[in-house]
Amino acid sequence: MTAPTAVMPPAISIAHVSKTFGPRTVLHPLELNLVPGEIHALLGQNGSGKSTLIKVLGGYHAPDPGRGEVLIAGKPLDFGSTKSAHELGLRIVHQDLGLVAESTVLDNLAIGAGFPTRFGTIRRSQARREAAQALAAVGLDVSPAKLVAELSAAQRTGVAVARALSGHGGKVTVLILDEPTATLPAREVAHLHEMVKTAASQGVAILYVTHHLDEVFRLADRVSVLRDGHIVLTRDVVDAPREDIIHALVGGAVEPVRREITDVPSGNSRPVLTVSGLLGDALEGVDFEVRPGEIVGIYGLTGSGRESLLGTIFGAREREGGDVRVDGAQLAGRPASAIKKGVAYLAPDRKRGGGLMEMTACENLTLPAMKKFFRGGHLRIRTELTESSQWMDRLAVRPAGAVKAPLASFSGGNQQKILIGKWMRISPRVMLLDEPTQGVDVGAKAQLHRYIMDASDAGAAVVISSTDAEEIATVCDRVLIIRSGVITEQLTGSDISVAELDRRVLRSNESKVETS
């Protein structure tokens, strides 16, 4: 995997492309070239202009008129036309993949390419053959007859990539992957990387958009960093030290948040949260306790029970057995009663169950505890707004003061801050945080971690379930490794590190390797 030399004609060449929305310049004139077979990582925080750039390339936005030019394999892109981008061989795989979960892999592949037909009748055997070829092209070994819903997350992404690369639309020269690993379990990332490398080895230039620095080093030949609409760094990965990239990303050094190792609360205090023999979706009898002021991490492979544990404790998912107690009192297994006992639960997906996207920031913040605003027969809306804006200030939500804006209008990181704030506001005894910083940029992530620690300092027992080993290692006092629905190991103090976490998870799972 050496970086391809610049002698080859670029697969895509972007020059002087800029974009302004009203008074604001989102992309300053920028240049970027990718040669065939190159994997080029594009980094940038939320709002750096990444998405706008992708939309310009995909033909959804026309850039500002002027000298801007995009050449794909030497041919100019007709701006603002998705058809032109497609014809020139540019494909985009979006984060949501756009697959139909209830259909087979075969049907999903054919949605893009079109079924081969004879006299209007679908030719199944030929369709199967084409599907098999498309899957082989990314090195994905799944049966085309399988339902997409049955696949692992990485396999699903693979199908989306295969679909983008196959089809009758002509040769694919450039493939843009928009944060493909944002929702991928850590274990499956390597599998996706293999598929991406297989695709690149066939001469496709790949623009790989990501939040994860690690991926740059593991996967990419070159890296570019976008900040405030400028490309502030483009280099071969071998010449780009981690610190340089971080510096370029945030325009300064990020001050890392770190939980001190000696800060583990003494074992004498009584546990706030006691979970015993918990049964449920993928849970086979989970036991653990959390003390006030403690931050406990739950780490495990996808399918180990990690995804369902916190939701089952809270009552978001059905509990099939076992006992959950908060301060000795039993939880009934319904969200409303759990909240009454001081349990907060941050859902893993803020768009599905986490936040009310159409409702305002204020309405989201106050929803779990709004009775206090109901005085003298009506809601004191001004008091509610004032308190909400104080919370938004405290959480440094941007744009500031937009308490009446719908949640959907905020960026991901700011949505997550509002949702964390919603739970901090009830001064919870127990905070259950499922993927608390998913799809959030580096800066917002550090802030969110700080808020979690604030809540812990205020005496809450915090449990974090995350696929992000770095997050677990940074924030947690104690980590529980979950495997096949039971807690198998516990890490404390200096044992907690990213390498150790991954080692434990992989080792403990040698006997039962995930389908990959």
Place this chain on the structure above:
Amino acid sequence: MKVTGKKFSPGLDRFSGLYLWGLFIVLFSFMAPRTFPTMNTVHLLASTEAIAAVVALALLVPMVTGQFDLSIGAIANFSGILAVIVQTNGLLDPVGAIFLGTAVGTVIGMLNGLIVVKLKIDSFIATLAMGSILEAFLVIVTNNREPLPIDNEFFTGLTQTSIFGFQMVFFYMIIIALIVWWLLERTPAGRYMRATGFDREAARLSGVQVDKWSFLSLTISGTICGFAGVLFVSLTGPSLGFGPSLLLPAFAAVFLGSTQLVPGRHNVWGTVLAIFVLATGVQGLQLVSGAQWVASMFNGVALIAAVGLAVVRRKKLSRPKKEKSRGKSEGSGSVLASTQTHGTQGSPSAHHAGQVSEKRVEV
């Protein structure tokens, strides 16, 4: 800030109903200068449309909660007829009949709620079926013969008494609108219902008892419809078929209303506005053309137009909105980066973290 700023540029969007209303009034005043622009028309519209508005307000409550109620017309019809029959048979006095009608509506609403919440049957199906069942009951209790009108001054006076030329029924509508507004906008219950309607799962995970509010929303709808039925028979006398004619205008008004005043939300004043805009259009067309089919045609077209408008609006808003939010987050991104670098003491939360930082190691 941009987002709040957006609210101050109403344009043709939020107030399009008002403009349309104005257009109707001007247009029909020119086309029927002797009959249309009179106080008579105003009074007539106010009282004939009051009941349609009350039924639309009843529908609004479950719609906010994310539940359909297709039995609104049938509930009103059944309760109204029942209130007449108990009087003609001498079973109850007018006051008792009013209460009975309202109570029957409430019970039917509760039944709707139980079917939806306990049997987990989609409200669309459940209330559609309930409408049909009520039609059957209507035939059973009346033997399919229209009951005689009530000859009782108190009962007819309930709605027909005039104040400043407006019949009482119009003021009932205003009072019910105020109550529904208070419920939806000024109580936690309203907020819970709205949250349930927007995203059931997210509401549930925030501690909202979604089943309870779904049940109550259908019950409230039943109560208001029951009362509306009583108002109807008091105002125009008993008729076996008035229920179905209330259904469509109510849906048209609720959907059209959700594009008005507070776009994207089903809301009380938008709904009331929509009822009267549509009614003005119907009335004007009828005066001009004299055709009998105007109301059905107009309401049908209006329903499709209203829902279509809402869909287009959502599409249109979601695209540039994405750009806008992107635009916003661009700004926020840089602000974020700068707070990150230039001292975290700027934000109170970070400051708070600083105070306890002796426990932390900042690597």
